[in-house]
Amino acid sequence: STNIRAKLEAEQGAKSGLLVVSDMQSAGRGRRGRSWESPAGTNIYYTLMLKPDFSSDCAPMLTLVMALAVAKGIRQTLRRDSAEAAAKVGIKWPNDIVVDGKKVCGILTEMSAQMDYVNHIVIGIGINVHNESFPEEIAPVATSLYMETGEHFNRAALIEEVWEQFEHYYAIFMETEDLSGLVKEYDAHLVNRNQIVKVLDPKEPFEGKAMGITPRGELIVDTWESRRLVSAGEVSVRGVYGYV
Ligand code: ATP
Secondary structure, eight states: OHHHHHHHHHHTTOOTTEEEEESOOSSOBOGGGOBOOOOTTTSEEEEEEEOOSSOGGGHHHHHHHHHHHHHHHHHHHHHTTOHHHHTTEEEETTTEEEETTEEEEEEEEEEEEOSSOEEEEEEEEEEOOSOSOOOTTTTTTBOOHHHHHSOOOOHHHHHHHHHHHHHHHHHHHHHHTSSTTTHHHHHHHBTTTTSEEEEEOSSOOEEEEEEEEOTTSOEEEEOSSOEEEEOSTTOEEEESSSOO
16 A cells, blocks of 8 residues: 555655555555555556644645545546546545546545644545456446546656646645635535535434535535534545435
8 A cells, every 4th residue: 555655654754745656556445444446557556745834633634635636637637538528527525536426536644643743644546547347346436537538548647747736736725724725626626516415424424415615624514404514534425316
């Protein structure tokens, strides 16, 4: 897993900004210990390690900054071959990039911190580029850039494109240390926006209409009785009729 390797490098003194890139993962993970399908020779797996100078409660917001960077990077890349596919790229809150309602990328952010000091943050990204099919369990929700367009892509160029987008959005994030400057653009990519969603809160699942995000990255859900703010953490969101 590129996250595990990046954490190891961080502990051994690597500088902020390290990028760990791999051709395959034998232990690729998603949130809550779930696995991330990571075959060799086809996809993108990489992790950015940062040693930022902000408080630990800023870290979860970086997942959304990266989601925006990946969505924009994929959109720009697809636009060269298929404007139609590019228009279908969006973000499923908080951290999945989808094309036409299926997941093409997952992002896993992990942090090592003391009470008020961040040792390091790793942001891991897996992008399905050239898969021609998926294992049965994830086939209904997963897709790849190849499956959406019939085209092949230069993986290094796509990493570079996302990296440039991240630098741009990260600079805007750092001006306020929150997402105030990015809410508008994030919401414009948000596939859940104005959709009825099921919030799979482990304590108490509920439904409502997703309205957009707050400057802290919470999802605003209108339940008709009240407005609830959902923080990313342990929560998944689904469409009422399917994945989105
Ligand atoms: P959600 O639960 O809403 O799908 P999540 O952010 O909680 O999103 P992650 O933890 O990021 O999901 O990803 C893990 C899940 O993604 C796995 O349980 C599996 O269903 C699915 N998955 C695993 N590998 C891939 C892949 N290569 N492409 C798309 N989906 C995948």
